[in-house]
Amino acid sequence: MEQLDLILKGGKIANTEEVFDAAVGVRDGKIAWIGAEDVMPPAAEVIDLAGKIVMPGVIDPHIHFQDPGFTQREDFEHGTMAAAAGGVTTVLSHPLDLPPTTTFEALREKEAAYEGKAYVDYGIHIGATADNTGLLDDLWNHSGATAVKMFMCFSVKEFPFVSDDVLYRTLEKIAALHAVAIIHAESEGILKVAEERVRASGRKDGPAYNMTHPKQAEIEAIARAIYYLEMTGAEGVILHVSTAEGLKLIRSAKERGVKVWAESAPHLFQFTEEDMAEKGPYLKFSPVMHDRENQQEMWELMARGYVDYIGSDHSPYTLEEKQRGEADIFLAPNGIPGVETSLAVFLNAVNEGKLTIPQLVKMTSYRTARIYGLAPEKGSLAIGSDADFTVVDLHKEKAITSEELKSKCKWSPYIGVKLKGWPVMTIVRGKVVYREGKIEGEKGFGRYLKRKK
The missing domain is CATH 3.20.20.140 (Metal-dependent hydrolases)
Structure with a gap:
């Protein structure tokens, strides 16, 4: 298999039926490979998720x-x-x-x-x-x-x-x-x-x-x-x-x-x-x-x-x-x-x-x-779908603060409310746009989607 752009390894993959050990690979913004780590193809970038869960x-x-x-x-x-x-x-x-x-x-x-x-x-x-x-x-x-x-x-x-x-x-x-x-x-x-x-x-x-x-x-x-x-x-x-x-x-x-x-x-x-x-x-x-x-x-x-x-x-x-x-x-x-x-x-x-x-x-x-007419590109962890991933840490426990909020609105009823389990990485079409509290994406990278006729 030719080289992939990105592989997420060391975590678990979640779908509508189960959560299982696997790695997932991306090429040209699409999911191109899902499999065991011991048979991973080469990739330009590999991210080790250290046990975290990858959701669609x-x-x-x-x-x-x-x-x-x-x-x-x-x-x-x-x-x-x-x-x-x-x-x-x-x-x-x-x-x-x-x-x-x-x-x-x-x-x-x-x-x-x-x-x-x-x-x-x-x-x-x-x-x-x-x-x-x-x-x-x-x-x-x-x-x-x-x-x-x-x-x-x-x-x-x-x-x-x-x-x-x-x-x-x-x-x-x-x-x-x-x-x-x-x-x-x-x-x-x-x-x-x-x-x-x-x-x-x-x-x-x-x-x-x-x-x-x-x-x-x-x-x-x-x-x-x-x-x-x-x-x-x-x-x-x-x-x-x-x-x-x-x-x-x-x-x-x-x-x-x-x-x-x-x-x-x-x-x-x-x-x-x-x-x-x-x-x-x-x-x-x-x-x-x-x-x-x-x-x-x-x-x-x-x-x-x-x-x-x-x-x-x-x-x-x-x-x-x-x-x-x-x-x-x-x-x-x-x-x-x-x-x-x-x-x-x-x-x-x-x-x-x-x-x-x-x-x-x-x-x-x-x-x-x-x-809303966005499938199969959106909403699934499947070969050929967009490489959109939400990486979550079920062990992360915190109460969000005003300073953390990325919204223009800096107040929230959730400030001070302790919750266990948080998203820690957000990947859109194979590009990391958010990681551990920081925006890494580029303004304008987001694509305007139109429903299927």
Whole structure:
């Protein structure tokens, strides 16, 4: 066999079924060889992993880069550096920028803002609102968009939520286009009633915000979204599912043939509603985390395969914006950073016996690549796939610090939270972009990915 560009040896290889001793070799950015160390071909570079585990490169399909439009919060350059530091080799950008990605003009503006700045590979989701239904055919067919995002409740004024009639018409169109809908499912009506009651009580503390997002708001909206997906035949993902009951609804629908998947998020498994008393605005996001009983059941359902994939929902705001919520939680915006810590939350769970590494591979790369049209290049450790690797050290234990964060956002609810199991090296198409706390990649190396037609 001719010389390879790179070999990773001395570690273990993880796939969706097992973790085993092997070395892996790279040529021209692709996986070219997997085998035993005693029959390794020659390579220009050999990295000894000293027992660490090589996972397929993590894909995070739920990132709010805030670029263009809100770059005081985050920008694409820093956001993709943060992704690399979190072990993420591919990111998919959500459409809540300014302008929101709901027109060709906005898509071109985002593409221009991203060009030449990425440290990891990336794709772009587009959005659907009542104003762009007529554009979706051309926008989907003449772009490489990876999914179509919708809200069933208010989020930000720049990106209006869809009423039931718009949701239904849009899903009909998505079915005809063979596109993928990604849906924030919370009932606007239930949220309104809950918020009116909490505000009338005069409460402005952190836990008061969670009271405005009861479980029923998500459960009702998931049931309605599933019904519309079933009626229209569209494919869809329910984003950041926060309730065990929601996961059960999605599994039941899937078993009767509805084309629906469940995303969940790391903060829903790390924190509970009790943490709002201490962290308040710095843990304000939606849908909210709930009680410990719900979280425990979510862990159990995850272990049984009810969560299809993990998305960090990385959504940073400035410290000043969040500080407004210290006296009145309703003045703080919704969203927290998370791409740098997402994988660590679940590696910690592996150490605690809640998950296995093969289960994690399914949720962090394998299924995600297939849902969003990026396979087989992404999402697998297989000959011919892109040489995207996330190297993890299950024995590394630490609490992340502000100084370590590569994101433009230097605060995080995870600061001071000790986790065991961290990504220590991130390799994109055969190039090391992050190693042991340092960015080694080149700005602009990340490639713009477009879904397969």
